[in-house]
Amino acid sequence: MLHYLAWVPDPRDRRGVRHSLVSILGLATAAALAGSRGFTAIGEWVLDASPQVWAAFGVRRDPLTRKFESPDEATIRRVVEDVDADALDAAIGSWPASALRSRQTNRPPAGSAGRRRALAVDGKALRATHHHTTDSQALHLLSVLDQAAGIVLNQTNVQGKTNEITRFRPLLEPLDLTGAVVTADALHTQRDHAEFLVTRKDAHYILAVKKNQPSLYSQLKGLPWRKVPITHAENDHGHGRDERRTVKIVSVTQGLLFPHTAQAIAITRRTRQAGTKKWKTITAYAVTSLATHQATPTEIASWIRGHWSIEALHHVRDVSFGEDASQVRTGNGPRVMATFRNLVTGILRLTGHDNIAAAQRHHSRNPVRTLTTLGISPA
Known part of the structure; x- marks a missing residue:
């Protein structure tokens, strides 16, 4: 991780710098891994960390006494608020992406059946930031997530939800x-x-x-769906309701008003509250460039449902990290803290942790545990 953080340019004047940017960002990440939600908590965690942890992150030593001089809360706050958020997202997204690629080296090519990568794109507003923007709009971030691994590969800032469209291409442009x-x-x-x-x-x-x-929408709705057989069906029971989903897929090689569309999709969801008999039916439509020989109906259905993995990440950020109640509101602080939350969640997913809150408590009890999880050798 420290290797990738070294890509981030230091926004500070070189004169008077006492702590390296890598050590500050690394310690902040470790603190977030242990459950720290804001600058005060991060500063306290860094202050309480052991010399072994300080040494591993390259914390400065006094040249005379050789005692460690860890960065205080004010220093961490200034760096996080001023750091280049785009460069940090690029660096931090590259690290778990590299780990993910190393796991996939023995897989068939990306486009082969059953092994196609699925990426979900979605935006999220940081609600607590709207009081500190000139137009009273909350900071809005657009992210792309690997569905299978649950890790964010890139993130970008938008000026409002209506501008997500303009940030779609810059978000995905750097990715293979x-x-x-x-x-x-x-x-x-x-x-x-x-x-x-x-x-x-x-x-x-x-x-x-x-x-x-x-x-x-009118074209899709007008297709002869009643004549199309159901290609995938599944039932789900949970959260106090029953749900039945069916998927129909039909080839549309010409005439549809959307470029490169090979198939049209109709997803019908029937839901009812547990213990009741009344069903509510909703039909949604989608288009895909995947032809029949490039993906099975089951795969397409799984990717459609897998899109909600990015919504699950947003839920984790709100519940386990308290994002919507965060008091970090100035400079680049809100976005950088969101980046740390994405990174920590991705790291914990990659290391086999399903319960993010429990994993944070596990790391908070022993700061040295963060080194192992972050892949940093103790000094």
């Missing part, structure tokens, strides 16, 4: 998407996005279609 399938909600069902993914990135898409695209 060859053979991957990208899922996104109806906001990103844009012709330019489809062209970018298929012709520029050699990728595929599954995009939801709603009434914000009235012509396309």
